[in-house]
Amino acid sequence: MKIDNVPMKGLSSEEYEKALKITWKPNLHYTWDNGIGIGKYLQSLKEGKILASYCEKCERIMLPARAFCEMCFRPTDKYVPVKDTGTVNTFAICHVNWDASRLKPDEPRHIPAVIEIDGASSGQGIMHLLGNVDPAKVHIGMKVKAVWKPATEREGSITDILFFEPY
């Protein structure tokens, strides 16, 4: 048995433009219940703090705060605040948007990073953006601190932290 010839040819962009098509813009709008763990996490973000979960059995301080420990499968013993500083575990300098469109040359680059938060167990990180920093200077191991929105503007969202900056 050989597979030398395979069926199907693709359409070129011109052929695609000419082909009959149906278009549809779905109205996929959601309200996601926060749940218990994330509910507390977001509430503390509104108050300008980062909240983690503590599991006594595994002795882990986990981020983001969650209602149960997924390792030993017990409910969270208590919620504990952690610092709003951390260390960059990894980062990227991104030139594209979520829909694959390119950033314009004068738009600042997006710098997503995984930040290991001080006070949480080792390796417990969250994803966020870095700001107020020259992309060329960002490095793994860099110490960063959260820059918060003013209290009146905070809504209980991960964006209550505008970004993390070096300190």
Place this chain on the structure above:
Amino acid sequence: MSFKEIIQLNTQLGYFEGQIPVNYQYTLGVAGNKFFETLKQKGEFIASICSHCGVKTIYPLIYCEECFNPIETYASVGLEGNLYSFTKCYRDYQGNTYDEPHVIGLIKFDGIKGGIIHRLNIDEKDLKLGIRVKAKLKPIKERTGSLDDIICFEKV
């Protein structure tokens, strides 16, 4: 075992809003393209015919669901069919009330598997299962090769 701390006041329950912001363009497929091109240019429906087992299908397919052989034959079935079933809808798919109820029917064609679902423009006193109906099309200049090329089905 239950969670040790839960939110007690339901005024403190939170939710987060968001979207899945993608939109879609669907090609019609090889068989679908044939059907709608024919509807647009010639103003008639076509069915696919399996040369192995003889089964005819609307909407047409490039393969036979029964015997799984490829299909390359299509034949015109005109615009007339039989009303297999119908209903009267008062609300749209989002739950909003229509200004006027929509009457929708499933129309089948003699000797052909499958059918077409579309709007009916038939007096209530004439609406019965099995009546003969015919598609009313837009004039050729207005047809785009889509289901909207059919305005509705009417009693013959």
Place this chain on the structure above:
Amino acid sequence: MGFRKVAIVGAGITKFVRRAQETGPEMSYLASKMALDQAGLKLKDVEMVTLGTAPDAFDGVHMKGEYLLSGAGGNNKPYIRNFVGGGTGVFAPIHGWMHVASGACDICLVVCSEKMSSCHPHPQGAFLTIFDHTTEQPLKPTLIWIFALEMRRYMETYGLTKADVARVAVKNKNNALDHPSAQVAEAVTLEDVLNSEVLAEPVHRLDISPASDGAAAVVLASEDVAKRLTDKPVWIDGVGWNLDTAYWATKDLYYPRYVEKAARMAYEMAGITEPHKEIQVAEPYDPFDYKELHHMEGLLLCERGEAARLTAEGYTARTGNLPTCPSGGALGVGNPISATGLMKVIEIFLQLRGEAGKRQIPGKPRVGVAQAWGDLMQVGTVIVLRR
């Protein structure tokens, strides 16, 4: 362990393209029919069907499994869809394996199909909601973020350069020139890859596999049936799958521990104790070039941190000691998510039968491994095939 022996006895695949006119069911039909013809079977011989396809959001059809059913030969049969993100393409034959190994049936058709071109403005956008809706989506992440973050962690942990990683893209895109389904096969050089547009540092455009439309299928049979149908059955010797936490930022990204766990599960079943010696051909999942290296290490095919050096030395070339992605991989053939994984399984199938044509590796290989990966750095699915 009480499982019956199961073999792959036929395979089918469409071309992988950026946008197909064919609908998902039509693509599924083309691949399924080809697989059945190759196996010498008719649809009525198929007792059960399992179909793997990745998020409904790509094709834009809700309950995609049901939508694809008739083209996948599923009419009026015990038909079920499986889905585990990018790992689907290798999980689908594992799912099919369960159908036959358990004794539930003797002949099972496995199909994978993906039509990503329906998703606008770009299929990448459908991944926006793979991230946690509350703690990550508001930052407007792109799919490329996760890869760029993981790639940088991997590179820095082992002191790799971009060239070390880009060599994989060069190898695979060139390998794919010999694959009839290839969408983006190209005789690229290292400079081409390193000079291509930077999307998210350190990821360049040619480090990434494309979005694609395509379908693939295999026919699985029990031992008695397989031996009647072909004199070259390829046995599914080991299967493994493992998923990791969705809190993906809480584990170190430089090593895919879930791939290792899935691999160990498969190797144990196959009686393989020294994979780096016993595996003769490998198809790890390569949506980005660094992933091939990442997965080679997770599959225990080499020591951690060594994959890049071995690639530079030609170890993974078709004529090397452990040909890796001889098909051309996702980077060269294309990446219609679920169909890609199955394409890799099909490649091992053909290689072990000596029927891979221009892509055939020397030495009459008898044992190979295919692996897929997906989601938020979460899933490893592994299958070991043996002649």
